[in-house]
Amino acid sequence: MQTRLIPRLDIKSNNLIKGVHLEGLRVIGDPRVYARQYYANGADEILYVDAVASLYGRNTLHDLIRDTAKNVFVPMTVAGGIRSVEDVREVLYAGADKIGINTAAIKRPLLIKEVALKFGSQCMVLSIEAKRTSSKSWEAYTDSGRERTGKDVVEWAQTGVELGAGEILLTSIDQEGTRKGFDIELVRAVTSVVDVPVISSGGMGTVEHLLQVVKYGQTDGVAIADLLHYDRMTLKEIRELALMGGLELRKI
Amino acid sequence: MSRSVSIIDYGSNNLYSISHALEVNGANVKFARTPEEIRQADRLVIPGVGAFPEGKQNLVDNGMFDELLAYAEKERPLLGICLGMQLLATRSFEFGNTTGLNLIPGQVEIIPDKAVDGARLKRPHIGWAKIYLIQNTSCGSTIFTGVPIGSEFYMIHSFHVVPENKIHLLAVAKYGGHNLTAAIQSGYVMGCQFHPEKSGECGIQVLNQFLNL
Numbered sequence: 001m002q003t004r005l006i007p008r009l010d011i012k013s014n015n016l017i018k019g020v021h022l023e024g025l026r027v028i029g030d031p032r033v034y035a036r037q038y039y040a041n042g043a044d045e046i047l048y049v050d051a052v053a054s055l056y057g058r059n060t061l062h063d064l065i066r067d068t069a070k071n072v073f074v075p076m077t078v079a080g081g082i083r084s085v086e087d088v089r090e091v092l093y094a095g096a097d098k099i100g101i102n103t104a105a106i107k108r109p110l111l112i113k114e115v116a117l118k119f120g121s122q123c124m125v126l127s128i129e130a131k132r133t134s135s136k137s138w139e140a141y142t143d144s145g146r147e148r149t150g151k152d153v154v155e156w157a158q159t160g161v162e163l164g165a166g167e168i169l170l171t172s173i174d175q176e177g178t179r180k181g182f183d184i185e186l187v188r189a190v191t192s193v194v195d196v197p198v199i200s201s202g203g204m205g206t207v208e209h210l211l212q213v214v215k216y217g218q219t220d221g222v223a224i225a226d227l228l229h230y231d232r233m234t235l236k237e238i239r240e241l242a243l244m245g246g247l248e249l250r251k252i
Numbered sequence: 253m254s255r256s257v258s259i260i261d262y263g264s265n266n267l268y269s270i271s272h273a274l275e276v277n278g279a280n281v282k283f284a285r286t287p288e289e290i291r292q293a294d295r296l297v298i299p300g301v302g303a304f305p306e307g308k309q310n311l312v313d314n315g316m317f318d319e320l321l322a323y324a325e326k327e328r329p330l331l332g333i334c335l336g337m338q339l340l341a342t343r344s345f346e347f348g349n350t351t352g353l354n355l356i357p358g359q360v361e362i363i364p365d366k367a368v369d370g371a372r373l374k375r376p377h378i379g380w381a382k383i384y385l386i387q388n389t390s391c392g393s394t395i396f397t398g399v400p401i402g403s404e405f406y407m408i409h410s411f412h413v414v415p416e417n418k419i420h421l422l423a424v425a426k427y428g429g430h431n432l433t434a435a436i437q438s439g440y441v442m443g444c445q446f447h448p449e450k451s452g453e454c455g456i457q458v459l460n461q462f463l464n465l
Contacts, residue, residue, distance in 0.1 A: 120302035
């Protein structure tokens with residue numbers, strides 16, 4: 001099936017930032033400029049993550065979403081600090097198409113159902129931050145990888161989908177910012193228990209990593225940050241090489 | 253021919269993107285929030301994301317359901333997008349059995365969860381899909397006129413419209429070897445399952461075509 005290439009932009013105080021292992025943030029630039037560039041370069045979707053939403057108690061990206069929607073005509077997923085059905089409504093109203101929820105869903109899983117019933121499952125992305133605890137298990141974290149939850153990632157993914165999540169955004173805390181490849185076992189563990197699309201985030205350094213996580217992880221898309229923001233590769237290059245590697249992607 | 257278009261506002265979320273995508277085509281965009289505003293529209297878009305029963309209920313609660321039927325009788329252009337397209341059908345089986353506008357006879361059914369070769373298909377179907385036009389000479393100009401062959405559009409759905417009469421099937425997308433309905437048309441009533449406002453440049457072109465009809 002088709003693989004989607006999704007630039008992931010983590011935002012703090014209106015800046016595009018990048019961190020390693022979700023610590024040590026570095027300001028990269030104006031997210032609007034980057035989003036437009038990625039759109040022009042063939043991004044299949046755009047993912048915005050409000051990296052400090054937990055500090056403010058809410059998502060603060062509304063203006064950014066609206067500005068982006070002015071000239072970026074691909075779907076936008078927005079995550080970070082979304083705590084209620086009303087928060088979802090505001091973010092969708094600003095121009096987003098899908099919302100990602102992590103912390104608030106772990107605290108109150110029924111929120112997933114409420115959002116899915118109100119706005120549709122396809123809009124309700126369950127965002128999971130996973131840290132490896134053994135060779136075959138992972139624990140879910142919240143608050144940008146700072147708080148442990150004691151929840152098993154694979155079980156939580158299943159529960160989330162049963163409650164109505166239409167897609168999963170799966171971030172590997174271990175691989176994030178390393179450019180050493182995805183945690184393929186993590187991805188495979190989740191894709192083998194849910195039938196909704198799963199987007200893998202964390203660790204992409206080469207196109208070979210992409211080929212592996214699609215073939216063995218059965219992922220439906222990848223969220224790419226470091227590789228793009230630091231201009232190591234362009235979306236065009238990634239797409240061309242992935243197509244040559246035998247993957248199915250949108251042809252532009 | 254004016255390029256004025258009204259977008260139905262019935263509580264269905266992101267109106268900003270579709271209104272903006274129409275504006276970049278030089279359209280004069282209005283929002284239709286009352287039956288009167290529907291009556292006065294030159295051209296109408298029914299957007300929509302979410303579940304069919306809720307969408308239909310919102311149309312009814314806003315007094316728009318019957319007004320849309322009256323509008324369609326006047327043979328002015330009407331484009332349903334995503335859930336908006338599904339609402340054009342006779343009935344939907346999402347969360348039960350709910351009747352729709354019945355402007356294009358057909359049923360809204362769940363998409364397959366297995367490819368023709370038996371492999372698992374993820375659901376919802378999320379991603380870009382190439383659109384295949386069904387040869388349909390009765391349609392004349394369509395929203396795809398002038399759009400390059402092989403163009404891909406963004407789809408995100410678990411249900412699709414199966415028209416009763418194949419002559420209303422305008423385009424399909426392939427998923428696991430199955431044909432999923434991507435667009436339908438009956439006279440001036442049209443629907444697209446994909447999101448033209450989220451399908452990059454070719455999506456903008458489709459909307460431009462709609463404004464030309």
